[in-house]
Amino acid sequence: MALDHRLTPEHEELRRTVEAFAHDVVAPRIGAYYEQHAFPYDIVREMAAMGLFGLPFPEEYGGMGGDYLALCLALEELARVDSSVAITLEAGVSLGAMPLYRYGSEEQKREWLPKLCSGEMLGAFGLTEPGFGSDAGGTRTTAVRDGDSWVINGTKCFITNSGTDITGLVTVTAVTGRTADGAPLISTIVVPSGTPGFTVAAPYSKVGWNASDTRELSFSDVRVPAANLLGEEGRGYAQFLRILDEGRIAISALATGLAQGCVDESVRYAGEREAFGRPIGANQAIQFKLADMEMRAHTARVAWRDAASRLLAGEPFKKEAAMAKLYSSDVAVTNAREATQIHGGYGFMNEYPVARMWRDSKILEIGEGTSEVQRMLIARELGLGRG
Ligand SMILES: Cc1cc2nc3c(=O)[nH]c(=O)nc-3n(C[C@H](O)[C@H](O)[C@H](O)COP(=O)(O)OP(=O)(O)OC[C@H]3O[C@@H](n4cnc5c(N)ncnc54)[C@H](O)[C@@H]3O)c2cc1C
16 A cells, blocks of 8 residues: 655645744753753643644544544644643643543533633543553453443543643543443543542652653542443443553654654754863764664654554554554664764763753653564554463
8 A cells, every 4th residue: 555654835834833832942941841840831821722632533522624634743742842731742642532422312412522621621531550551451440330420430540631730631441330241341540630529649750751741639538420331332342442542643653753853852962072182972882773773763753654554544553553662662662772872971961961861761661562562563463462
């Protein structure tokens, strides 16, 4: 099948706009937030004003009328400079708003999407639990129907965007019943922030993504209207598999951005830093590192754009999304390690962007499905069954 990865003029214009924003607005400000482990409200407000949180959604719900490729292009450009703001956008759109768009009723979409698209409100996606991450079907959180309500009990951990001042809702997966043979019926339910019994813990102290909000959530007899169920009861497992399949393309774009940012920073540094009387970039050993880094970032970009083009064409994309995520996260970690090496001791100093990129790279091999999970998915797509 022929693949055309050239961008339309509209996509290219968006890419350039976000590139300029990342360079002019994010780059000078993000270091201070990162050091203080603080959420960058002012930057997020500006991203919202640009319409980034509504990129792939139709205008009738307050979106920009773009597509998933547009979102991924924005993520790549943001992550070239900083991954905390990129993951805030990724989680807000791909995990926070997308389940409502894909599975919500018309009424739910009209109620929530305009606020999520405008960035007035952030959404979160609560799947992972303290005892279950990769094995997400093991969900222990329960939701019991009581009259016109669901009563939710359980704990979710590592949930992005879940405790900011502008977080408006978290979509949680919960067991709402059992099939005749005892298998759990997992459903997806929207829990608005501030619902009594819904407790948001203090932010985790993380290795990276320090300007992104990540928290543990607990639900103790949390009562929400029965109408907050997303889609059909028992379809939650299938829903989140689809949301994660798409989300892997977005994470792959983000990882590619980080990998490219490592090239950007390292090429500049290699031209400026002198050792033994000449720029370190004059040494072939450094040039070869940079050539390999550029090759890896480029190949990762081809991989995520291929998966995105299949998604947009309505073709199967599960395997390609998993391969893109697996490959680009590996590339991000490798490029971040090499960029730090090229920067020598300065690369270990937090004031240098590559130090931040190094710290931010590792989670890409873990979040939205670990590298092992991606391999399991690819193997299954090859017809190898469950490993
Ligand atoms: C900063 C951050 C933000 C996050 N944001 C969100 C969010 O917004 N929403 C959300 O729901 N979750 C979120 N997560 C959770 C993330 O998706 C999980 O951490 C991830 O899926 C891995 O789950 P786990 O941590 O439970 O690891 P585990 O599943 O316990 O895995 C531990 C190790 O065992 C390996 N492993 C497990 N099973 C197998 C197997 N069958 N074969 C081979 N190896 C295996 C894994 O690959 C991994 O290396 C976030 C996590 C972090 C750290």
